Amino acid sequence: MKAGSWIREPLVFAAGGSLYGDRMSKSELNHPEDDARYEAFVRLFAHHEAELRRFAGSFLPSWGDVDELMQRSALAMWRKFDQFDQGASFIKWACVVTRFEALAYRRKMARDRHVFREDVLELMAEEAAEELNQRSAEQDALESCLLAMPEKQRKFVMLAYTPGVKIKELAEEAGSTSAAFYMRLKRLRRQLMQCVEAKTLQTKEAQ
Amino acid sequence: MNEARFEDLPEEEQEWIDAFLNGGIDDDSFAKLQDRMLERPELRTVMRRCLALHGRRSRLRRASPLCSACCS
Numbered sequence: 001m002k003a004g005s006w007i008r009e010p011l012v013f014a015a016g017g018s019l020y021g022d023r024m025s026k027s028e029l030n031h032p033e034d035d036a037r038y039e040a041f042v043r044l045f046a047h048h049e050a051e052l053r054r055f056a057g058s059f060l061p062s063w064g065d066v067d068e069l070m071q072r073s074a075l076a077m078w079r080k081f082d083q084f085d086q087g088a089s090f091i092k093w094a095c096v097v098t099r100f101e102a103l104a105y106r107r108k109m110a111r112d113r114h115v116f117r118e119d120v121l122e123l124m125a126e127e128a129a130e131e132l133n134q135r136s137a138e139q140d141a142l143e144s145c146l147l148a149m150p151e152k153q154r155k156f157v158m159l160a161y162t163p164g165v166k167i168k169e170l171a172e173e174a175g176s177t178s179a180a181f182y183m184r185l186k187r188l189r190r191q192l193m194q195c196v197e198a199k200t201l202q203t204k205e206a207q
Numbered sequence: 208m209n210e211a212r213f214e215d216l217p218e219e220e221q222e223w224i225d226a227f228l229n230g231g232i233d234d235d236s237f238a239k240l241q242d243r244m245l246e247r248p249e250l251r252t253v254m255r256r257c258l259a260l261h262g263r264r265s266r267l268r269r270a271s272p273l274c275s276a277c278c279s
Contacts, residue, residue: 058255
């Protein structure tokens with residue numbers, strides 16, 4: 001792919017979304033000598049995107065925020081890609097860039113809702129960078145634990161996590177109250193957490 | 208895996224996490240939660256796990272066969 005062409009044909013990555021062409025000026029990418037650099041960047045970014053999303057998802061309150069942060073950090077990484085040592089670990093470098101972008105993004109988020117303070121967010125992100133393998137194991141365990149749940153409970157959990165769903169409306173439809181709905185969700189979430197923690201511990205011990 | 212587990216946290220911290228994940232934490236509890244997070248690495252570890260799984264469930268709802276099998 002020619003550098004610059006992705007402004008009109010945004011790349012689509014596994015986790016969804018484009019590589020953020022709408023924020024990139026064409027002049028930044030329109031030099032033929034950028035081709036190899038661009039392709040190297042896209043290859044590395046695509047390879048590590050899921051891991052990077054799990055990293056960001058462990059210190060941001062929602063996956064909408066993760067999407068937003070990924071847009072910002074992908075752009076920042078591309079702009080700083082000249083500074084990346086090709087022999088170094090891309091994911092470690094990407095985590096550092098994303099951590100700094102998260103702090104900047106936090107200032108925007110903090111205006112209207114509960115987001116972690118800067119000192120807390122910084123600490124969370126710093127430690128999260130050391131837990132990338134753990135996140136992957138937990139994700140596998142979650143899917144396994146959900147499958148092991150009775151269907152009715154699984155359906156309830158998945159329904160509660162439907163994007164845009166209003167808990168109050170769900171509760172009313174079910175002839176229940178929001179408080180009762182949240183209580184049940186809390187119980188099931190804790191059950192899932194116990195299952196995930198037990199499974200990841202078992203996996204670790206088996207290794 | 209870090210050995211910190213949700214069920215080993217004090218009940219108060221568990222409640223704060225639940226309220227945070229539900230989007231219903233009050234300002235006072237949120238301030239206390241963050242103060243505690245600065246002090247306690249175990250709480251930070253569990254919070255990261257909770258947030259990651261919380262987000263993952265939302266993603267699964269959109270994309271997984273787990274959903275087409277049970278949520279249609």
